[in-house]
Amino acid sequence: MIQNPEHITNNKKQMIKAFVITSNEVAGNIAYKTDIVDGVQMYEGLPIDIFHKIMELEHMKDKYTVEYTYSKPGDTNYSNIVANIGKGKYDIGIGVFNRNIEREKEVNFSAPFILDPNAIFHIETNSTTRLLRLMLRSVGNILIVLILLGIIAGLLIYFGNRARMKRLGIKSNNKFFLYSIIAGMSAMFGEMGLVADHATRSLKGLFIFFVTMLTAFVFVLIAQARMTSALVDEKIGSKITKDNMPLTKILGLKGYIPTNTIREHGGRIEYIKDGTISDIISKYIENPDKYAGVALSYADGFKYLEKYPVLMVSLGFGVETGGYPINSTKNNILEDVNRGIVILQNDDTLQNTCTYYYGNRKDNPICSLR
Secondary structure (H helix, E strand, O other): OOEEOOOOOOOOOEEEEEEEEEEOOOOOOOOEEEEEEOOOOEEOOOHEEEEEHHHHHHHHHHEEEEEEOOOOOOOOOHHHHHHHHHOOOOOOEEEEEOOHHHHHHHHEEEEOOOOEEEEEEEEEOOHHHHHHHHHHHHHHHHOOOOOOHHHHHHHHHHOOOOOHHHHOOOOOOHHHHHHHHHHHHHHHOOOOOHHHHOOOOOOHHHHHHHHHHHHHHHHHHHHHHHHHHHHHHOOOOOOOOOOOOOOEEEEEEEEOOHHHHHOOOOOOOOEEOOHHHHHHHHHHHHOOOOOOOEEEEEEHHHHHHHOOOEEEEEEOOEEEEEOOEEOOOHHHHHHHHHHHHHHHHHHHHHHHHHHHHOOOOOOHHHHOOO
């Protein structure tokens, strides 16, 4: 467990003003509260855990003291935090911060302590429920037409081809009527046997047979074409990739690196300007048919895989390096933090700490820094 350190006044030590991103929920990439021990709040989370391990190293503990400021739980506006660090309000940000050109103009970044894949978190797109909804949406109106045409075809057989009744050995008009309706409906859904069997060899019988078969053939092809087109458009499959990006919009935070990356790979983004990661996850879970998923970094979205078991993650959209943003005038802090990261990397502390929070998930490079 990580302690919430008090502000220690020591003129021999340089003060580091640290801003810590926090959450009410357990999350590897954000500090979260655990126990209160002897009146002191305890925290866990990869970024704050690694930072405290760095501060305990010989070259750090006698040189610096830290003043911590904690975010409101769930406030994940990384861009605003970077801006405040750039302005000198804080010296360092404690969280998984991805670097980009815009941010590098405002702050320096430490050496990475995590590799953070860009990802789309989504519900499996080939689920039975989703396929059924897609089918009804794409061919629902044609199904109604096929039912009506089947009834009409059945009436044509009943009234126009009465001789068939004798060939079938049916003596009851009611039974022949039901047989005719079933034959007409079956033909419209691809089963032509009842129409073909026992058809009379009269012109009228052949005409009814030909019209019914041709109508059924055309409309079945139309239904199949629409369904195939819908499947292609929706990119139905268990994983989303750069090559099968869905046409349905993907939710993403405004100014968030994974959102921009997914858009560059062809994703259609619906931006959420002032929301949090928890907000957009909840919005997606409540509207899985309206949106294709949520653009997040793996580190940010990891905890939701446990919270929502229906979620899965699609990777393959590049990997960002996660580090600490540091005020550009604090070069000594940057150098000492980088030295600490290298030490933790070389003695496997970095790897072991990351694995503690994220595990060894298959095809996940998040803890591959050594």
